[in-house]
Amino acid sequence: MSYNLLKGKKGIIFGALDEKSLAWKTAIRCHEEGAEIILTNAPVAMRLGEINKLAEAINAIVIPCDVTSNDDMLNLITKSKEHFGGGMDFILHSVGMSLNMRKGKSYTEIDYGFNQKTLDISATSLHRLLATAMKEDAINEWGSVVALTYIAAQRVFPDYSEMADAKALLESITRSFGYHYALKKHVRVNTVSQSPTRTTAGSGVKGFDGFINYAEKMSPLGNATADDCANYIVTLFSDLTKYVTMQNLFHDGGFSFTGVTQSVIEQMEK
Numbered sequence: 001m002s003y004n005l006l007k008g009k010k011g012i013i014f015g016a017l018d019e020k021s022l023a024w025k026t027a028i029r030c031h032e033e034g035a036e037i038i039l040t041n042a043p044v045a046m047r048l049g050e051i052n053k054l055a056e057a058i059n060a061i062v063i064p065c066d067v068t069s070n071d072d073m074l075n076l077i078t079k080s081k082e083h084f085g086g087g088m089d090f091i092l093h094s095v096g097m098s099l100n101m102r103k104g105k106s107y108t109e110i111d112y113g114f115n116q117k118t119l120d121i122s123a124t125s126l127h128r129l130l131a132t133a134m135k136e137d138a139i140n141e142w143g144s145v146v147a148l149t150y151i152a153a154q155r156v157f158p159d160y161s162e163m164a165d166a167k168a169l170l171e172s173i174t175r176s177f178g179y180h181y182a183l184k185k186h187v188r189v190n191t192v193s194q195s196p197t198r199t200t201a202g203s204g205v206k207g208f209d210g211f212i213n214y215a216e217k218m219s220p221l222g223n224a225t226a227d228d229c230a231n232y233i234v235t236l237f238s239d240l241t242k243y244v245t246m247q248n249l250f251h252d253g254g255f256s257f258t259g260v261t262q263s264v265i266e267q268m269e270k
């Protein structure tokens with residue numbers, strides 16, 4: 001169902017890799033709600049070609065951008081302004097990658113070169129995006145920026161490894177930059193802390209099946225789905241949430257505030 005919540009709004013969506021991606025679902029929902037969208041991803045991810053299917057379905061253009069490159073970021077922002085004929089109203093940062101996890105290095109033995117790259121891709125990139133947008137005056141008054149995060153920023157989930165540190169930094173940048181962008185142009189910046197979800201990035205976490213089943217049992221509403229995550233992000237891009245900024249918003253079926261559930265107690269008693 002569509003409520004026209006984003007009618008007339010324009011935005012950039014980072015990170016739609018395939019149809020499981022949180023960004024993919026969000027792009028479809030934003031389009032259904034009336035938004036005009038530009039899609040972007042790393043050039044290497046775009047070579048897989050999937051993103052073109054999405055672009056066609058939602059009548060979007062695609063502009064490549066490796067989020068670790070200042071030049072790519074500037075190019076994305078300037079080309080987007082040209083395409084839209086002015087500023088944009090929302091941006092979704094749905095980007096994450098851990099080089100140490102990919103190379104099978106445990107948290108206590110990380111390679112610091114890989115670690116720097118992980119932090120750059122998964123967290124500092126949000127700063128680069130906001131700083132470039134601010135410098136180019138690319139986000140309209142009362143615009144909204146959302147980045148996706150995970151509760152490992154607050155609590156230990158051992159197999160989430162260095163990504164926990166990356167998410168803590170991402171959430172800190174959200175608060176710090178959110179302050180400056182609010183003063184400058186009433187732009188709001190928030191993170192959505194999503195339940196574990198079966199996507200390419202999600203399934204890269206060691207022991208993911210156990211992880212997702214545990215979260216399901218520990219969430220009174222059950223794990224939040226990717227489609228529901230997209231719905232929530234739409235509300236944050238809409239004018240109905242204008243005074244929400246600098247927040248980390250849990251979208252997790254109640255997991256973050258649950259000590260234990262009956263289902264987990266029963267499991268422990270077996």
Ligand SMILES: NC(=O)c1ccc[n+]([C@@H]2O[C@H](COP(=O)([O-])OP(=O)(O)OC[C@H]3O[C@@H](n4cnc5c(N)ncnc54)[C@H](O)[C@@H]3O)[C@@H](O)[C@H]2O)c1
Pocket residue numbers: 014015016017018020021022023041042045065066067068093094095096097121148149150193194195196197198199200201202203
């Ligand atoms: N899936 C989960 O369980 C879960 C839970 C909470 C938060 N998140 C977060 O949601 C976001 C989206 O992940 P997803 O689960 O949809 O997986 P995904 O693999 O579909 O998306 C990750 C995206 O990051 C992009 N990316 C990686 N390096 C990049 C670079 N250098 N430049 C530009 N883009 C780059 C990938 O191409 C991909 O599109 C991530 O920040 C992830 O940490 C995921």
